[in-house]
Amino acid sequence: MPTSSVDFERARPAGGKRSSKRDFIVNxxxxxxxxxxxxxxxxxIRKEDHRISRATVYRTLQxxxxxxxxxxxxxxxxxxxxxxxxxxxxxxxxxxKSCNQSFEFLSSDIEALMEEVASARNFDAKQSVVQIYxxxxxxxxxxxxxxxxxxxxxxxxxxxxxxxxxATERSGLDFYTRAARLTHDARGRSIFQKLAEEEKEHLGTLxxxxxxLLSADPQLESRPTFLFFKGAxxxxxxxxxxxxxKGVNDQQALMIGIRCERGSHRFFQKYGERFEDxxxxxxxxxxxxxxxxxxxxxxxxxxxxxxRKGRRPRKAARTRRA
Amino acid sequence: MPTSSVDFERARPAGGKRSSKRDFIVNxxxxxxxxxxxxxxxxxIRKEDHRISRATVYRTLQxxxxxxxxxxxxxxxxxxxxxxxxxxxxxxxxxxKSCNQSFEFLSSDIEALMEEVASARNFDAKQSVVQIYxxxxxxxxxxxxxxxxxxxxxxxxxxxxxxxxxATERSGLDFYTRAARLTHDARGRSIFQKLAEEEKEHLGTLxxxxxxLLSADPQLESRPTFLFFKGAxxxxxxxxxxxxxKGVNDQQALMIGIRCERGSHRFFQKYGERFEDxxxxxxxxxxxxxxxxxxxxxxxxxxxxxxRKGRRPRKAARTRRA
DNA sequence: CTAGGTGCAAATAATTTGCAGAGGC
DNA sequence: GCCTCTGCAAATTATTTGCACCTAG
Numbered sequence: 001m002p003t004s005s006v007d008f009e010r011a012r013p014a015g016g017k018r019s020s021k022r023d024f025i026v027n028x029x030x031x032x033x034x035x036x037x038x039x040x041x042x043x044x045i046r047k048e049d050h051r052i053s054r055a056t057v058y059r060t061l062q063x064x065x066x067x068x069x070x071x072x073x074x075x076x077x078x079x080x081x082x083x084x085x086x087x088x089x090x091x092x093x094x095x096x097k098s099c100n101q102s103f104e105f106l107s108s109d110i111e112a113l114m115e116e117v118a119s120a121r122n123f124d125a126k127q128s129v130v131q132i133y134x135x136x137x138x139x140x141x142x143x144x145x146x147x148x149x150x151x152x153x154x155x156x157x158x159x160x161x162x163x164x165x166x167a168t169e170r171s172g173l174d175f176y177t178r179a180a181r182l183t184h185d186a187r188g189r190s191i192f193q194k195l196a197e198e199e200k201e202h203l204g205t206l207x208x209x210x211x212x213l214l215s216a217d218p219q220l221e222s223r224p225t226f227l228f229f230k231g232a233x234x235x236x237x238x239x240x241x242x243x244x245x246k247g248v249n250d251q252q253a254l255m256i257g258i259r260c261e262r263g264s265h266r267f268f269q270k271y272g273e274r275f276e277d278x279x280x281x282x283x284x285x286x287x288x289x290x291x292x293x294x295x296x297x298x299x300x301x302x303x304x305x306x307x308r309k310g311r312r313p314r315k316a317a318r319t320r321r322a
Numbered sequence: 323m324p325t326s327s328v329d330f331e332r333a334r335p336a337g338g339k340r341s342s343k344r345d346f347i348v349n350x351x352x353x354x355x356x357x358x359x360x361x362x363x364x365x366x367i368r369k370e371d372h373r374i375s376r377a378t379v380y381r382t383l384q385x386x387x388x389x390x391x392x393x394x395x396x397x398x399x400x401x402x403x404x405x406x407x408x409x410x411x412x413x414x415x416x417x418x419k420s421c422n423q424s425f426e427f428l429s430s431d432i433e434a435l436m437e438e439v440a441s442a443r444n445f446d447a448k449q450s451v452v453q454i455y456x457x458x459x460x461x462x463x464x465x466x467x468x469x470x471x472x473x474x475x476x477x478x479x480x481x482x483x484x485x486x487x488x489a490t491e492r493s494g495l496d497f498y499t500r501a502a503r504l505t506h507d508a509r510g511r512s513i514f515q516k517l518a519e520e521e522k523e524h525l526g527t528l529x530x531x532x533x534x535l536l537s538a539d540p541q542l543e544s545r546p547t548f549l550f551f552k553g554a555x556x557x558x559x560x561x562x563x564x565x566x567x568k569g570v571n572d573q574q575a576l577m578i579g580i581r582c583e584r585g586s587h588r589f590f591q592k593y594g595e596r597f598e599d600x601x602x603x604x605x606x607x608x609x610x611x612x613x614x615x616x617x618x619x620x621x622x623x624x625x626x627x628x629x630r631k632g633r634r635p636r637k638a639a640r641t642r643r644a
Numbered sequence: 645c646t647a648g649g650t651g652c653a654a655a656t657a658a659t660t661t662g663c664a665g666a667g668g669c
Numbered sequence: 670g671c672c673t674c675t676g677c678a679a680a681t682t683a684t685t686t687g688c689a690c691c692t693a694g
Contacts, residue, residue, distance in 0.1 A: 020649065020650085020692075020693075021649085021650080022649075022650095037683090038683075038684075039682095039683080051651085052650085052651090053650070053651045053652070054651095054684090055650075055651070055652080055653095055684090055685080055686085056649080056650055056651075058683095058684065058685070059649080059650085059685090060649095062685095074396060074398045076396045076451075078658085078659085078682080078683080079682080079683055079684085080683085080684090092439075094439070094440065094443060094445050094447075096445075097448070103443060103445070105439055105443075107435055107439060109435050110432055110435045110436065110439075113429055113431050113432045113435070113550070113552075114432065114452070114454055116550070117416070117427055117429060117432075117454070117550055118416065118454050118456065120546070120547060120550070121416060121425060121427075121458075121459065121546055121547075122458075122459035122462075123416050123418075123425070123454065123456055123457070123458055123459060124456045124457040124458075124462050125416075125454045125455070125456040126419070126455055126456040126457070127455050127456070128452070128453060128454045128455065129398075129451060129452070129453040129454075129455070130436070130450070130451070130452050130453075131450060131451040131452075132436055132439070132440050132445065132447045132450045132451075133447070133448055133449050133450065133451070134440065134445055134446045134447040134448040134449070135445070135446040135448070136443075136444075136445055136446075137443065137444035137445060140444075140446050224442070224443055225442060225443075228435070228438070228439055228442070230435075342667070342668075342673095342674065342675085343674085343675080344674075359658090360658075360659075361657095361658080373675095373676085374675085374676090375675065375676045375677065376659090376676095376677095377659090377660080377661085377675075377676070377677080377678095378674080378675055378676070380658090380659060380660070381660090381674080381675085384660095400657080400658080400683085400684085401657080401658055401659085402658085402659090645694100646692105646693100646694095647692105647693095647694095648691100648692090648693090649690105649691080649692075649693095650689105650690080650691075650692095651688105651689095651690085651691100652687105652688095652689095652690105653686100653687095653688095654685105654686085654687080654688105655684105655685075655686070655687090656683100656684080656685070656686090657682100657683085657684085657685095658681100658682085658683090658684105659680105659681080659682085659683105660679105660680075660681070660682095661678100661679085661680070661681085662677105662678095662679080662680090663676105663677095663678095663679105664675100664676095664677095665674105665675085665676085665677105666673105666674080666675070666676095667672105667673090667674075667675090668671105668672095668673085668674090669670105669671095669672095
C-alpha cells in the first residue's frame with residue numbers, strides 16, 4: 001500500500017524539470033515504507049542499477065524535498081533520514097532504539113499545548129518536532145525486527161479523521177440536546193433542536209462512512225492509531241456544556257453555541273489543511289464546512305435575537321461578556 | 323547565575339578519573355549559558371589557552387556526558403550542541419532559527435500525553451524530544467540578537483515547583499472543602515475538614531516560601547515560565563470534584579480522596595526525581611511527602627470505615643445520594 | 645543547441661582515532 | 670612507573686561541489 005508510482009505521476013507536484021533516472025530514484029524511494037537514510041536509498045538503488053552515483057541520489061533527495069515529495073527527519077543518529085511527504089501530513093515519531101524502526105503519530109492535544117507554550121513566550125512557532133525514543137512492542141516482547149508496515153497510509157488518515165469527526169459530532173449532539181432542554185426561549189430552543197437534528201443526521205452519515213471504510217479493509221480498525229485527540233472532541237464543547245448546565249438564557253446559549261461551532265470549524269479547517277489532498281482532508285474539510293453552516297445559522301439567529309430584544313435596557317445585556 | 327565552578331567541585335558526580343586541563347574545559351563550559359556546539363567551546367577555550375586541541379575538547383565533552391555534567395542536544399543543524407545537565411532536568415526546547423538561541427521549558431501535560439501515546443502502542447518510552455522551531459520574540463520584533471539568558475536557573479525551578487505545588491494545593495483545598503460540605507457521615511466529614519485544614523496550612527507555608535523566594539530576587543516573577551502545567555493542578559482533583567458535586571457518601575468520598583492523593587503524590591514524586599538535587603526537588607519532594615501523609619491518613623480512615631460498617635449488607639450507602 | 649542532469653573525484657564538516665609523548669599520583 | 674590525559678595528524682562519516690560529459694526538448 002505505499003503510494004504507487006502511478007498515483008504519484010498523476011499528481012506530481014514539482015517544478016518544471018526534466019526526468020530520467022531521477023524518476024527511477026523517486027520510484028524506489030516511494031516504494032519503500034520506512035524512514036530511509038541517504039545511504040539506505042543508495043543501497044536499494046544499486047541493487048537494481050549500480051550505475052547511479054551517490055551524488056545523484058543526494059541531489060535527487062534535495063530535489064524531492066523542494067518538490068514536496070520527501071521530508072528530512074533527524075533521529076539524532078548523526079545523519080538524516082527521509083520520509084515521504086506527499087500526501088503525508090507532518091507528524092510525530094516513536095523511535096525504537098533497538099530495531100531502528102519508527103512509528104508515526106499525531107496528537108492534536110500535544111499540538112495545542114505546544115502552541116500555548118510558544119504563545120506564552122511570544123514565540124512565533126513555525127514547526128515542531130516530537131520524538132519519543134524507547135523500545136517498541138516487538139523488541140521488548142522478545143521477537144526481533146518484525147517487518148511491519150511503518151508507514152501510515154491514507155486509509156488510516158481517513159479512519160482517524162472520521163473517528164475524530166464522529167467523536168466531535170457526538171459531543172456536539174450532546175451539547176445541543178442539552179442546550180435545547182435548558183433553553184427557555186422558544187426560538188432559541190428550536191434553533192438548538194434544529195442543530196441537534198442536523199448533528200444527528202451528519203453523525204449518521206459519518207458513521208455510515210466509517211462502516212463503509214472498515215468494510216473495504218476489515219483489518220483497518222485494528223491498526224494502530226495515528227491521530228490522537230481528546231480535547232478535540234471533548235474540549236470544544238465542554239466549557240459550553242458546563243455553563244449550560246448552570247442554566248443560561250437563550251442569548252447566552254446562542255453565544256456559547258457560536259463559540260463552540262467557531263472553535264470546531266477552525267479546528268477541523270486546520271487539520272484539513274494539514275492532510276493535503278488525502279481522503280482525510282476531504283473528511284475534515286467537509287466537517288469544517290458543516291460546522292461553518294451551523295455557525296452562520298447561529299450568528300443569524302443571534303443577530304435576530306438582538307434585533308428583537310433590541311436596545312431595551314434589559315439586564316441581560318451584561319451577559320454579553322460571556 | 324550559571325552554576326559556579328565551586329558549586330560544582332563540591333558535588334562533582336563523575337567517576338574516579340584524573341583532572342588537569344579537563345577541569346579547565348569543564349569550567350569554561352559551565353560558565354556559559356546557552357547551548358554550545360563543540361566548536362563554540364573550542365573557540366571559547368582557545369581565547370584563554372590556545373594550547374588545547376580540538377580532540378581534547380571532544381574527549382572532554384564525551385567524559386562530561388558520562389559524568390552527567392553535559393547532555394548532547396540535536397537541533398537539526400547537522401552537528402550537536404551541549405547543554406549543562408548537572409542539576410538540570412531534561413526539558414524541551416523552543417529554538418529560534420533566526421538568532422539560533424534556544425529557550426527551555428517543560429510541560430507536565432505534554433509529557434502526560436506522550437506517555438499515553440506510547441502506552442497506546444505498547445511502546446516502552448525511555449526519553450523524549452520536543453522542539454518548537456520558529457522565531458523568538460526579539461527576532462520578530464526587530465531587535466537582533468539580544469544577549470539574554472537562555473539557561474534556566476535553579477531559582478526558576480524552585481519558583482515553578484512552588485507555583486505548581488500552590489496550584490495543586492489550592493485545588494486540593496477546594497476539593498476537600500467541598501467534600502466536607504457534601505459528606506453526611508460525621509467521621510468522614512471530619513476527615514475532610516482535617517485534610518482541608520492541613521491543605522490550607524501547607525498552602526500558607528508554600529505561599530510564604532514563594533514570597534520569600536521573590537523577595538530574594540524581585541525580577542524572578544517576571545522571568546519566563548519554565549514548567550507549564552494545567553492537568554497537574556486541575557486534573558488531579560477534578561474528576562473527584564465532579565463526582566463529589568453529584569453527591570457521594572463518606573466511603574465514596576474517602577475513596578475519591580485516596581485516588582486524588584495518590585495521583586498527586588506520584589505526580590510530585592516523579593517531578594521531584596526529575597529535578598535532581600536542585601531546590602526545585604526539595605519542594606516537589608516535600609510536597610510529595612505531605613501528600614503521602616494525607617494518603618495514609620485517608621487509607622487508615624477508609625479501613626476504619628470498612629471495619630465499622632463491616633460486612634453489613636447495607637443499602638444505606640446508595641440512598642445517601644442527595 | 646542549451647539548460648539541466650549525471651558521474652567521478654575532490655572538498656567540507658563534524659567527529660573520532662592511533663600513536664607517541666606528558667603529567668599526575 | 671603505570672595509567673590516563675593530550676596533541677597532532679590521519680581516518681571516518683555524511684554530505685556537498687567542481688567540472689567535464691551527456692541527454693532531452
